Amino acid sequence: MQTTPSDRLPSLRRRLAAIGIALAVAVLAVLGAMLVSGSTTHRVVEDSRIHTVPRILERQRATANLERLIRFGWITATATSAHDWRQASVTAQALAYHPSLSFDDEIRHQVTTVHAVIRQVASKRERALALRNAAPGGINAEARDQDREARELWMPQETILVSLQGKLADDGVRLMVERFDRVAEIADLTRQLAIGAAVLILLILASAALIVWRNLLLPVLQVAQTMRGTLDGSGPERSLPSPATAEMAVMQSAAVQLREALHRAALREAALKASEQRLGSIFATSEAAIVLSDAQSQVMQANDAFLRLIDHDRALELSLDQLTHTDDAAREAPLLRAMLKGETDRYRLDKRLRRQDGSWVWVDASVRAIRDGDAPPHQFVTVAIDISERMRAERELHFIRALVDQSADPVYCLDPLDGGRMAWANAATCRHFGASPERILTMRIPDWDPNFDTEVVKKLWQSPEPLSTRVFETTHRVAGGDIIPVEVSATWLEHDGKPYVAGYIRDIRDRNRMLMAVRRSNEDLQQFAYVASHDLQEPLRMVASFLQLLERRYGDRLDAAGHEYIQFAVDGAVRMKQLIEDLLAYSRIDSRGLQPQPVDLAVIAQAACDNLVSAIAENGGRVTLSDDLPLVMGDQPQLIRLLQNLIGNALKYRAPARFPEISVSAQRHGDSWIIAVSDNGIGIAPQYHDRIFMIFQRLHGIAAYEGTGIGLAICKRIVERHGGEIWVESQENVGSTFKFTLHAADVVANE
Amino acid sequence: MILRALMLLSLTLGLAAAPARAQGVAVGITTTAQPFVITDPSGKLDGFNVELARLLCARMGRTCSLEPTTFPQLLSRIEEGTFQMGFGNTLKTPEREKKMLFSAPIWRSTSSFVTTATRPTIDPTRARSLLRTCVVRKSMQEAFLAAQPGPDDNIVAIATYRELFDGLTGGACDAALLPTVNVLDFLSRETGRGYDYSGPPVDDPRLSGSVHIIVSKGRPDLLTALDAAINAIKLDGSYRILMARHFPFDIN
CATH class of the missing domain: 3.40.190.10 (Periplasmic binding protein-like II)
Structure with a gap:
């Protein structure tokens, strides 16, 4: 049997029983002592009443009778009347033998002796009386002698009787003293006994009170105080003292359990209240529409979100059946029947609810039944979430997916972490590779691209480039086994924490054929332009040379108009020559360009400035090169020409009122640098910002600013050949900033 | 009603x-x-x-x-x-x-014999055999005497004390046995002259108490x-x- 801590504690019942037994024993002892005392007292009293008092009374009566006997004796001895002394003598006889004088042998003997004397006295008086009666005149000396002898005979007896009286008095006093001493002794004993009993009972009661106080009242008060604090919730949780008895252990254990139960109940109540508040708050403030309806789908309670959802002010007169779209109601009916049969407790359904204006709103409705036991549901809680946006997005997604699926170009998505396995592909992709949709999802890059084996594919994904897009050309093994050139775009995506690579595949066999034709055509044109430009220069040089020779030899014969005409022809030839050189330079940008390589832009800018040193000096201009001009990828001669054209333009289109202030700077932008050439020239109106880069486009007449109108076109072509862009930011009469981009040398070096 | x-x-x-x-x-x-x-x-x-x-x-x-x-x-x-x-x-x-x-x-009470003063002291145990003694009928004195040896005629049972004293003085009996106190009045009167207690009261528990x-x-x-x-x-x-x-x- 398992023992509890309370089993090991002493029992209060036993303690109280021990106290009760001790008290009972003490009370019994006291009662016994009192009984003994009372019995003794009673015995003494009874003895006093039965013996002592009668004996004292006996002695009092005897004393009184002795007194009377003295009187009767004296009367017998001295009375003159014969009747008197005779009667006294007779009475003395009756008295002498009366039991009142017979209780003590000594007294009886003395009294009898005295009575005998009285009899003698009476005899003498009788004789004296007889003598007087016989004597003449009643006078007789012998009679007097007899009377005298009688008196003398009696007198000592009085002393005897008085002495007896004294003895009786002393006896009476002795009896009384003895009795009172005994009574006093018993009284003392009784008092001591009472004091002892009182002390003993007080000690026991004090012990009982102490035990009851320590083992019962104090623990009960502490338990009560603890319970009061627990009930009020105001007092701190007191630790109960160690129980002294098993009963208190049980009570304290019960109190602790009750306190814990109350604490748990309070926590549950608080949690329930908090839950109710939360639920109420959630119900009131929830963005989700919450509706409580009865078995007839009549709305009983609804939150604001529901009213907003259906655009109603009040919900109590509404019925969910009437609000539900008929098509959706038909889908919902079997779910509701299953719930009514008790087969399910909840269901979830996307359905449409009718708004007050007649429009429909899609909701994700979660319906839960409320039932009592196994009874059919009597209430329903519907939580509806507006999914209009989601439905719209899904429709759009479906549309986009349809577009992608129906796209003529293959669109794909790879899983880079699975060896480039095809994760998704549209129908065109399946056709492209001649694989079924199921089969294609098992294919990996090496399965269709002979340029990539497994190891290469692994290396492809070692340096992910999120959201970067690469467009490259490769070859694919397509349906039928042919290997064809394709252009593939690959964009690094991330979805649900997983990386994907997606893009399109484009069959570029036709485009390549067209590019080849275009390239051949361009080459032909470039060759034609070069040849034309080169071949045109010679006749032009001859025209100019001969015109100049004509002017030197026959100039004196020409009038002013002739000189002017020759000058016009020479200028035209010169401009024609410059135009041809510029065209030749323009055409050589692509045909004669060098392969881009890292070049120092500072060196390039300085070279450009060196080429323009005389122009700079003539215009009083100043060119400031930034200290942090970078290394860029480029064709150095072309870049020198680029900067030279731009700085030259800045000098050419200077503002008349100020010296040219030109600066060259660079700013990093991603993988590229933006190079800026700023001036404080006349500026360019915004509408001309694009036009200026077109070939042969001039904003000013030839008379105002000389030039062929090809410079900025050459700049544009050089930048574009380097894969960059060029644009201008300008404000009239303030200045212009020409900006262009170049690939940074460090990025290209890393690639 | x-x-x-x-x-x-x-x-x-x-x-x-x-x-x-x-x-x-x-x-x-x-x-x-x-x-x-x-x-x-x-x-x-x-x-x-x-x-x-x-x-x-x-x-x-x-x-x-x-x-x-x-x-x-x-x-x-x-x-x-x-x-x-x-x-x-x-x-x-x-x-x-x-x-x-x-x-x-x-x-x-005690009981005493009363007789003429000149008569010798009566021995209670021989009173019935020697003397005619008056007693009150049904009294203890009668019972005492009845217990003593002697002729029945010597027990003179009388109804009252007055008749008893009359019998004593009239010669109907030689002595009387009666309570000692009851005799005092008789002895103090003239009719009782010459009579006296005969010795001390009878020492018998039946006659005293x-x-x-x-x-x-x-x-x-x-x-x-x-x-x-x-x-x-x-x-x-x-x-x-x-x-x-x-x-x-x-x-x-």
Whole structure:
């Protein structure tokens, strides 16, 4: 049997029983002592009443009778009347033998002796009386002698009787003293006994009170105080003292359990209240529409979100059946029947609810039944979430997916972490590779691209480039086994924490054929332009040379108009020559360009400035090169020409009122640098910002600013050949900033 | 009808209560020697016993009717119950206790022979054989003598003390055996001259001891009340006063 801590504690019942037994024993002892005392007292009293008092009374009566006997004796001895002394003598006889004088042998003997004397006295008086009666005149000396002898005979007896009286008095006093001493002794004993009993009972009661106080009242008060604090919730949780008895252990254990139960109940109540508040708050403030309806789908309670959802002010007169779209109601009916049969407790359904204006709103409705036991549901809680946006997005997604699926170009998505396995592909992709949709999802890059084996594919994904897009050309093994050139775009995506690579595949066999034709055509044109430009220069040089020779030899014969005409022809030839050189330079940008390589832009800018040193000096201009001009990828001669054209333009289109202030700077932008050439020239109106880069486009007449109108076109072509862009930011009469981009040398070096 | 029934009931209860109120105590009192009972020529009773009876009845709150009687009649009627209480200076004996109740002792008595003063002292054990002795009939003195050897004729049983003293002085008997105190009056009168106690009282337990009032056996309630009254008059001194008026010494 398992023992509890309370089993090991002493029992209060036993303690109280021990106290009760001790008290009972003490009370019994006291009662016994009192009984003994009372019995003794009673015995003494009874003895006093039965013996002592009668004996004292006996002695009092005897004393009184002795007194009377003295009187009767004296009367017998001295009375003159014969009747008197005779009667006294007779009475003395009756008295002498009366039991009142017979209780003590000594007294009886003395009294009898005295009575005998009285009899003698009476005899003498009788004789004296007889003598007087016989004597003449009643006078007789012998009679007097007899009377005298009688008196003398009696007198000592009085002393005897008085002495007896004294003895009786002393006896009476002795009896009384003895009795009172005994009574006093018993009284003392009784008092001591009472004091002892009182002390003993007080000690026991004090012990009982102490035990009851320590083992019962104090623990009960502490338990009560603890319970009061627990009930009020105001007092701190007191630790109960160690129980002294098993009963208190049980009570304290019960109190602790009750306190814990109350604490748990309070926590549950608080949690329930908090839950109710939360639920109420959630119900009131929830963005989700919450509706409580009865078995007839009549709305009983609804939150604001529901009213907003259906655009109603009040919900109590509404019925969910009437609000539900008929098509959706038909889908919902079997779910509701299953719930009514008790087969399910909840269901979830996307359905449409009718708004007050007649429009429909899609909701994700979660319906839960409320039932009592196994009874059919009597209430329903519907939580509806507006999914209009989601439905719209899904429709759009479906549309986009349809577009992608129906796209003529293959669109794909790879899983880079699975060896480039095809994760998704549209129908065109399946056709492209001649694989079924199921089969294609098992294919990996090496399965269709002979340029990539497994190891290469692994290396492809070692340096992910999120959201970067690469467009490259490769070859694919397509349906039928042919290997064809394709252009593939690959964009690094991330979805649900997983990386994907997606893009399109484009069959570029036709485009390549067209590019080849275009390239051949361009080459032909470039060759034609070069040849034309080169071949045109010679006749032009001859025209100019001969015109100049004509002017030197026959100039004196020409009038002013002739000189002017020759000058016009020479200028035209010169401009024609410059135009041809510029065209030749323009055409050589692509045909004669060098392969881009890292070049120092500072060196390039300085070279450009060196080429323009005389122009700079003539215009009083100043060119400031930034200290942090970078290394860029480029064709150095072309870049020198680029900067030279731009700085030259800045000098050419200077503002008349100020010296040219030109600066060259660079700013990093991603993988590229933006190079800026700023001036404080006349500026360019915004509408001309694009036009200026077109070939042969001039904003000013030839008379105002000389030039062929090809410079900025050459700049544009050089930048574009380097894969960059060029644009201008300008404000009239303030200045212009020409900006262009170049690939940074460090990025290209890393690639 | 109801009123009549109530009246009848009241009458019935009244009749039932009347005997209780009228119930008196029949007290027999022996016409013994003075000073116990004195009968004047008109027949009015007086003396120690008479006053004691009246005193005790008053203390008991009882209405007592005193009726003079002889000692033998007293014992008989107490036994019969026609006397509920009897004053006859009765000594307690086992035989009497079977027939009647005895009160607390009221005084103590001895018995003495009385004879002429010149006669030698009587030996009680030879009194019956030598002398004609007068005794009260049914008294302890008669029983004592009956127990002594001697002719029956020497026991002269007489009903009253007056007749006893008359018999003594008239020569009907040589001596008389009677309570010592009862003789005092006789010896103090002229008719008692020449007579005297014959020696000390008889030393026999049957002839000395406490004197009691006797009560009918069927009235223990009366006995209880009587004892309480005796105790009361002893405590308040009235008994001592009564005794002092009739006796020359304390006979208690």
